[in-house]
Amino acid sequence: MLSHIVISVLLCTASCEPAEIRVWDGDSIRLGMGQQSEAVRIFNIDAPEMEGRCIHETDLARQAKIRLAEILQGRRVEILRQGTDRYGRTLAAIRVEGRDVGDILVDEGLARTWAGRREPWC
Numbered sequence: 113m114l115s116h117i118v119i120s121v122l123l124c125t126a127s128c129e130p131a132e133i134r135v136w137d138g139d140s141i142r143l144g145m146g147q148q149s150e151a152v153r154i155f156n157i158d159a160p161e162m163e164g165r166c167i168h169e170t171d172l173a174r175q176a177k178i179r180l181a182e183i184l185q186g187r188r189v190e191i192l193r194q195g196t197d198r199y200g201r202t203l204a205a206i207r208v209e210g211r212d213v214g215d216i217l218v219d220e221g222l223a224r225t226w227a228g229r230r231e232p233w234c
């Protein structure tokens with residue numbers, strides 16, 4: 113099974129600075145390392161789970177994770193924080209080269225627009 117994917121990007125929030133992003137799955141990343149790291153969930157999408165209920169979901173989850181890493185790799189990334197979820201993760205829109213990353217994943221069939229609740233992938 114794939115562990116998280118580590119990539120380096122130019123992260124832009126209030127100021128631009130090089131940062132490390134670890135891709136956990138198709139809709140979750142972690143910014144930075146160690147105690148100062150921040151869990152971020154892409155707020156407008158739902159991607160399949162890595163521990164899916166069927167092979168289709170697991171395969172699609174792997175594809176979404178890899179594609180998210182490809183989209184972010186070596187690019188200037190904007191994190192637009194929207195609040196936090198019930199697990200304490202930052203909810204954020206993520207943009208690369210002016211494009212919403214969530215929209216890219218939805219357009220490619222690797223995620224769904226978040227409708228307020230999870231829908232089955234199997």
